[in-house]
Amino acid sequence: MKAIKNVNIVLTDRVISRGTIIFDEKIREILYSSDLRKYKDIEVIDGMGGYLTPGFIDIHIHGFYGHDTMEGSYKAINTMSENIVKTGVTSFLPTTMTMEGGAIKRALENVAGIKERKLNGARILGVNLEGPFINSKYKGAQMEEYILEPDINLIEDYIDIIKIVTVAPEVSGAEDFIKKMKSKGVIISVGHSAATYEEVERAREWGLSHATHLFNAMTGLHHREPGIVGAVLSSNMTCEIIVDNIHLNPVILKIVTRAKDNKDIILITDSMQAGGLKEGVYLLGGQKVIAKNGEARLESGALAGSVLTIDGAIKNMMRATELPIHKIVNMATINPARLLKVDGKIGHLKEGLQSDIVLLDKEFRVERVYIEGENKVDRVKS
Template identity: 40%
Template sequence: MKAIIDGLIVLPNEIINGHVIMYEKDIWRIVPRKQFRAGMCSEFIDANGGFVVPGFINEHIHGCAGADTMDDDDQALKTMQQALPATGVTSFVPTTMTMEQGRIEKALSRIRQARDDYQGGAQVLGAHMEGPFISPAYKGSQAEENIQTADFSWLEPYADVIKIITLAPETLKNKKFLKDCQDHGIIVSIGHTAADFDQAMDCMDALGSCHVTHLYNAMTPFHHRRPGVVGAALLHKGACCELICDDLHVHPAAQKLAYQMKGRDGLILVTDSLRACLQGDGESSLGGQKVFVKNGEARLADGTLAASIAPMNEVVLHFLINSGASIPDVVSMATVNPAKALGVYDRIGSLEEGKQADITILDSNDFHVKQTVIAGELAYNEEA
């Protein structure tokens, strides 16, 4: 048996002190410190007053540490898996780009293999397809020449691994694509879209529940006479919105507005990071296009803002500062909410007895990651 002691344990609705988490592969018990005896466990982690939170779940990430989901290299996902625990992430959904169909299919096959053949590090939960079924008008850093009209037929062989697909709803020929996705358990996420308010609401109503890919970014904005996708996302109760909280993609005030409109249950914090995350300034790439990273910003050669380089622990801290939300609420947006959406909350996403021991320990001052445990094994230790 192993134990984490002297930490502020963050549960979905409260923070508890003076308790010990006892675990092996799964969490066995969370007990008051006075009921714990040293002889009950063979290994200890002293949290030294830090926050003990569930391992973060990143549902939108292209790359980090020099590796990218679209790399035609079996080692790329392994590199990401080994690097992510240092950011507090214990599981993730590798995200593809709008590239040639064959490249996307190969990426999906590699993601399936990484999911099924787990060899340590952050666990792969499935794939997020960001395109190619998007709008040229709001393509962002996606390659326009590879944009396609939505067609479920070529996705069907990969339906077991695709967890989320980003879609511009105004490009649909009919709503059968939406039903096909629902029938196969694939989350439709509205994004990279030129849809107007009515088109967005119509799609959201048809789905009942959906995601919105990086709210505010690459979509029709809110205007008092044209509410756009942003207006629909903030109003629709069934829309759960991703937010990139690097304080560059979304202004702090817009983050606070999203929290006040959507509440804790309506937001999911993501990084949308590219391979340059954890790499520092310099030239990088995303979706076959050159990206230039300088002073914390990643941009294409034409100046277009590309993906983020912020790690998840910083995203969580930024939102905590900007939103005024409680720590349990903010942590839930990076743990509980994605776990529920992805259908894995029965085993990960919160610190509960019987769930997998995916645990991150954060410094209580600046949220840097001190230790990360995945399935009961120490995956990152800042002192190592």
């Protein structure tokens, strides 16, 4: 049994000032003081007035620390796992790219084979399938020659591990695909799409409910053509945002957080191989990417994912908006947990839930990370 005392505990609706959490593999008690007299022989960690949050959940991450989901190997996923945990991420969805069908299947098969296998860091919750069922007009950094019309037959052997799939709802075959995937419990996300507002609204009737990296690679908001962005901002659709101050201007963050219910906004990294490493040349979906000045771009200049981390996204949101800390933290914890229907186990600090816990200092730098009570990171400084 362990205790972290003298810490600001971030709950979903408030922050407990100078509280204490008692935990082993599960959270046993949350106290509003540092009085531990009733506990004997317990390891006590002084939070030094920092912050305690649930473990972060990244639902959209392609790669990190020199490796990528599309490599299709245990080493790649484990390297990502043991390095993103240093940024406070305790659970994630390895995310695919639009590549040759065999490469996508190998990536899915790889994740399926190691989902229950022990990783050194953050756990896998499933897969985020980004492509190949998109529109070439908004391909972004996806490879156009491998874009396909939506077809469930291509991925039906891996439905159990696919949690989110990105689809352009305006393309041929989308309606049938969305309805079938929805019936199997997969979250359908609009992205890399030229859909109109009306097409998104129609697709919502089929089962569309989420948006992949809002504003990026989709029809924007125009006063006569509301587009995908207009459909998302005017509905209860959930949406991802990349808060690296590159993909989105900080002013956009204010607009989104005022237009959308807090529970519908999810912070993602969309990180690629270069995440956590120095500037240089890397790969994303088989394409050369130049990482420089905090950006990741193809040789054409198009953005190609990011080098963002979730703890960095939280700090950027704190600088850009006037939201209270707990509402921002929710975007990286309870909101993705609720989307993936795992909020009964993780995503918030509550007695009886798994002890996925992040201790941060007063500047929100990661100090310690626990997964089911096991110390994975100790005193990491950024």
